[in-house]
Amino acid sequence: MTFIKDYYVTEQLDLRVFRTQKDHSYFVLKKQESKDSIEIKSLQKLKHKKIVELKDVIKNKHFLRTEIYAVLENIPWLNLRELKSRKNITEKSILKLGYNLADVLCYIHSQGFIYNDLKPDNIMMLEWCDNIKLIDFESCVSIKEDKGSYLMSTPGYSCMQLSTPFAFSNDVFSLGTVLFFGKYNESPYLKHTNDDVLKYMSNERKYLLRGPAQKFEGETKLAEMINAMIEPIHINRPIISEVKTFFEDLI
Numbered sequence: 001m002t003f004i005k006d007y008y009v010t011e012q013l014d015l016r017v018f019r020t021q022k023d024h025s026y027f028v029l030k031k032q033e034s035k036d037s038i039e040i041k042s043l044q045k046l047k048h049k050k051i052v053e054l055k056d057v058i059k060n061k062h063f064l065r066t067e068i069y070a071v072l073e074n075i076p077w078l079n080l081r082e083l084k085s086r087k088n089i090t091e092k093s094i095l096k097l098g099y100n101l102a103d104v105l106c107y108i109h110s111q112g113f114i115y116n117d118l119k120p121d122n123i124m125m126l127e128w129c130d131n132i133k134l135i136d137f138e139s140c141v142s143i144k145e146d147k148g149s150y151l152m153s154t155p156g157y158s159c160m161q162l163s164t165p166f167a168f169s170n171d172v173f174s175l176g177t178v179l180f181f182g183k184y185n186e187s188p189y190l191k192h193t194n195d196d197v198l199k200y201m202s203n204e205r206k207y208l209l210r211g212p213a214q215k216f217e218g219e220t221k222l223a224e225m226i227n228a229m230i231e232p233i234h235i236n237r238p239i240i241s242e243v244k245t246f247f248e249d250l251i
């Protein structure tokens with residue numbers, strides 16, 4: 001039997017993430033760099049029903065070292081990547097997913113944070129996209145405290161490789177790529193992601209402004225909206241409140 005402090009480990013979910021049990025309830029423990037890691041600091045401020053709840057921060061003595069864990073609510077759902085590998089998502093569900101994500105991102109932006117790592121693995125959801133919870137706040141930045149930080153998020157879902165500045169519109173971009181993934185099972189940028197990243201690093205930015213390898217197909221308003229969100233040039237993207245209103249009117 002493995003224990004992390006008083007929490008009995010029932011399952012390892014990821015490298016540093018464990019499902020545990022204590023007093024007949026389930027919790028998820030995620031190992032942190034320090035007691036004031038970005039994830040802990042962000043989750044202490046951000047409280048929303050579509051954001052994983054931080055319940056506690058604990059210290060665990062492991063041999064001579066002290067490990068820090070965030071105690072999170074257990075979300076007994078699948079993440080979007082797992083859900084997609086089991087079943088298809090209808091266009092109606094994509095609209096609901098769009099609304100739910102825009103709603104929580106609106107809240108995050110209103111609190112002065114940029115989430116910065118929106119991707120299928122970080123979105124826990126119920127089967128028909130009726131409910132979602134965002135997890136993984138390791139890349140979240142507060143515009144007050146971290147202005148100008150250099151970030152490198154996940155290729156394909158983040159627009160960092162497109163050399164756009166540090167901005168709220170990064171999350172709009174990622175939301176577009178996630179909805180694209182909902183339909184096509186991949187990011188619109190994934191086909192040239194490796195080149196993107198390498199060329200970004202070597203500063204050949206012209207190449208990057210060519211835009212996604214694919215567009216969301218269809219003559220509908222939905223396709224128009226998603227293609228605007230994944231625009232490489234950030235000033236051409238809608239802002240998150242516009243995205244929320246758009247989906248609110250359609251669901």
Ligand SMILES: Nc1ncnc2c1ncn2[C@@H]1O[C@H](COP(=O)(O)OP(=O)(O)O)[C@@H](O)[C@H]1O
Binds near residue numbers: 016028076077135136
């Ligand atoms: N609170 C939670 N409830 C249930 N599953 C979780 C929870 N937190 C994380 N997971 C699972 O663990 C995986 C990795 O967690 P995440 O916080 O994204 O860590 P990483 O920083 O390693 O990406 C997620 O994709 C999800 O499947």
Ligand SMILES: [Mg+2]
Binds near residue numbers: 121122136
């Ligand atoms: Mg993650």
